Amino acid sequence: MQQNQHQKFMQIAIALSENNVKNGLGGPFGAVITKDGVLIAQSANTVVPSNDPTAHAEIAAIRLACTALKTFDLTGCTIYTSCEPCPMCLGAIYWAHIDTMYYANSKDDAAKIGFDDAFIYAEIDLKLENRKLQSTRLLAQEALSVFTLWEKSESKTRY
């Protein structure tokens, strides 16, 4: 695909982010997902209007793309995001098996305007006992028996 095609899709992602700010709809983030050069899904960040802290632009766009393509596997797709993904969205990109990402703002840019991306990246690197999130292990044996059941199951679908 030509470079100006990539720029076109990123411009849509940035326009979604700008529209969010200008209309007071939510955070300054937008994302577009394409496959074979065709736009499949697009979304701004909808955390505030949808009361959903997971509704970052990338995750919202992934959900829409999966609905459109009727699959949980976006192998072969490309994501254009107006900002480098936070760990939640980066994780979602991997789980969706998206191959290629274009991003505009960096996570440091996001940190500078008050978003927690850099804080969360730092927390993930800490051991459980050193994180701000209080974490306690409980009933490990009971839960492990379910993993054993999963391993033996013949009806499982991997994702």
Add this chain to the structure above:
Amino acid sequence: MQQNQHQKFMQIAIALSENNVKNGLGGPFGAVITKDGVLIAQSANTVVPSNDPTAHAEIAAIRLACTALKTFDLTGCTIYTSCEPCPMCLGAIYWAHIDTMYYANSKDDAAKIGFDDAFIYAEIDLKLENRKLQSTRLLAQEALSVFTLWEKSESKTRY
């Protein structure tokens, strides 16, 4: 709250994970969210039946809890998850401002039965250029101007 109360909520999370496996519904994961000792939301992993790669048990439970409480901020809530969260779900827990987590299986247990958690944790730690996900920066200046707009905006809601 008494220890047996915490165990009771974790048992519900584990039962959700077990039900998923026994009925071939999806991955062996369940999560429960409580506030002040009261169960607010619960969910199994629904990636496969809902064609949504982001529908891990923790994210699904966070969405349901936010719907129930009509907020994007779960400060004061506790999550009980049958497995240590992947980076996507750990990020979601931070964005939701959940304070306390109880988990049963570890991320290493998840890796042993074929889930990508450990792989994604490792990828996040790599520089962009070394990740399996191909990442390219594009139109940084255009996107940064929207962040400036956000900073100046008086109608923004922080989350």
